Amino acid sequence: MSTTRKTASALAATSLLVLCGLGAAPSASAADAGGSTPPAAPVVTDAGGARLTSYDPATGQAVVATGGSGSAAGAVKVGQVIDSLPSAVAPKGALLMVTGVQKATDGQVAVSTRPAAVNELLGANTASLHTEVAPSSIAVTPQLPGLKVTYKPRIDGASGSASAGLELNADTDLDLPDGTSAAFSGSMELDAGVDFDYTGTAFDLKQARVGFTTDARADWHVQGTFKGSTGDIKIPIASLNAAPVVWAGPIPVVVNVDLTLYAHISANGTVTVDTEDSYDGSWGVHADYTKQGGWTKSTDSGSTTHDPATGTVSGKGDIHTGLLTEGTIALYNSLGVKVGVEPYLRTVISGRAVLDYDGTVESLRGSVDMYGGLNIGGSLLARLKIMGATLFERDLPFTIYNREQRLLHATR
Template sequence: MTLVTPLAGSPKAGPAASGRPTAAPAGPSRSGRPVVAAAPGLKLAAYDRRTGKAVLAPVGAAAGNPGPAPTATAATAAAVRTGQVIDSPPSAVAPHGALLAITGVKPAADGTVVVSTRPATLSELLGQTWAQIRSALDPHNIQITPQLKDLKVSYVPNPAGAAGGASAALELDVNDSLPLPGGVSATLSGSLELDPSVDFTYQGGLLSLQQARVGFDLGAHANWHVTAGLTASTGPVTIPIAKLTATPVIMVGEVPVVIVLDLSVYAEVSADGTVTVDTTQSFDGTWGIHADYTKAGGWTPATDLGTTTISPVKATFSGNASVRTGLVADGSVALYDTLGVKATVEPYLRTAVQGTVSVDSSGAKPTVDGNIGLFGGLDVNGAVMARIAILGTPLLEKDLPFPIYNHEWPIVTREITNPPASPQPGTSPKH
């Protein structure tokens, strides 16, 4: 249920039927100190982002019947004033939540209050509050939109959940194929475990924001199998897996702040020649993507590269090409409906092959008739998004890109021509 919630330091709101906090508009303090909630019992019932018009209705009002008789809500409506701040969790009328400052008030005859609004800043909501929060996402609260018909979703218990992590990791099991030009296909099967979390740091000053961080961390483990017949004319082949959306409401003291995480996961295969690929590989990694703000330095991107381990369990290549097989996480994190940072993280396996190659990382000697170079790699790129002004800092006119990061390391590099079979007794080698 969409609710109106209080500012920092105001009395704690009681639980709603949905389990989210219930409260009301609150007026900002000129000193930047915490303020007291006003007009409890209202929710955001309608909002037009284009015009800024919104409707506040009593909590519990049904659609088409917004509230009790006007006399029953007169005191509540009278408490709504210009300058107050609306802090709404995600809902049907505001899917990413809403943080709004009231600029005009007009009580309606049906007991609702029609208000004019403008986007508010976190400084208006939190004042001089200080917070540093890393919140692991409960995978059961992540909305999953499958991009493959046979995608299976499950949850893997996390024994470390009591130490600050989520109680479970999200597992996606994949088994599907994608038709390619020329009558061939690419097939992806395997499993992917994801463990996302969001980061939020805020330090408010008397008149403005002093320091902030908005970002996300992603832990992943995958075992996957790709087969494909590729040519350069095919271009990069993208196999969408799933889209994930989460809208956690984190508590800064007693004040809820809405963070929105969107994540798209897909496999990508490409080649610059002609080659057939059959590779089974696994990877583990943890990465962090953030946008950091200081009053002296403004906004800067930050990447925590964490760790990346890629292990090709078994791979067979035949042809003449450089082949790249990657698993991509493309994500963004937002405060309410204002994007803060976006990034693409791709751990990949790159193979330069001439001839026929079979590699088994369990310890078996590679079988190579030609040349092979097998490399693990990691690509990271992204940007601090415009529309970051929700934090009360200057609005960026365009995205501020991250420095593109690429790191590649050798796994197997070999040039071998397998020797001919030994001559049988009674025969002689050919000259």
């Protein structure tokens, strides 16, 4: 994780209650080593017995277990920010402002809350963080029978904290509109990280960034005959979910990552394929905020390499095959970005072509063009509510980024 930079002033307007469902805040010495200033109010962690035992997002009602009498029982006050890490009660974490406190009984404090803003949590601070998402922390939910999930060791010297990349391997049949089917197999390896920047005060957000970067390698093989206009065929392969915690000094910030990987195919005309393509590259998608310009998008296509396509293609028409990743990256599941990223192979054929392992044309009758591309699209996800008012009524779309390069052009 990168070091965290903070101004000398600490939280001024609100005290902070950290409820740790998955680990406690760093010790004072660890925070000081990062050059950060702890908040003015005491931070209560699970070491003191504080935890969120009940929370209803619809009503804002919550119950905090304080661990009994004493200082912990009196720690929950109106005007505090509750910063709850992921737990069974709040799987995506919770960032709440206490608006009312009922009398404590048996170590339980019932509170009324509203969603809190990021600047209410971090106050007069500056943070610039990049955190690797450990593959072991990603929950993979297969959407296809027989999906293989493995962790591939990095042998080239990992730049992040994780020592292995997450690899998914799928092998399935695709149902086509004409009642036939095509075979699809593919694999994707991900090495992901989250980014979070912040500058502000307890009353004012000045600058912020939340986003996602990844190095990825994908291989996919498609075999079948496609007739007419198929439209978009999207087959879910797996859902990926993680809730990494980034530390702004002693203050934890929860980033929710929820992605789904699809096989994506579309075709026009009549095309028979038995082809394989490979992609190796990096990309990033971020939502950026400045006080002067408001929220804007930022996409980084990084470096992209498509290996030469191999196999056989025939017919008259065009076909698009790719691996599509869609989902959201957000702070406390309320503010962040929706993303759609797809490396793909697009083939235009009139005749028949056989491509060797190095992408050269072994035999050709007619003409063939192949293009390797990368699509990045999405929108700003904003669902933050303050005092019952939604700050953003709708997602703010990004301009779709597309980069396509010709891999092959041949005619005979």
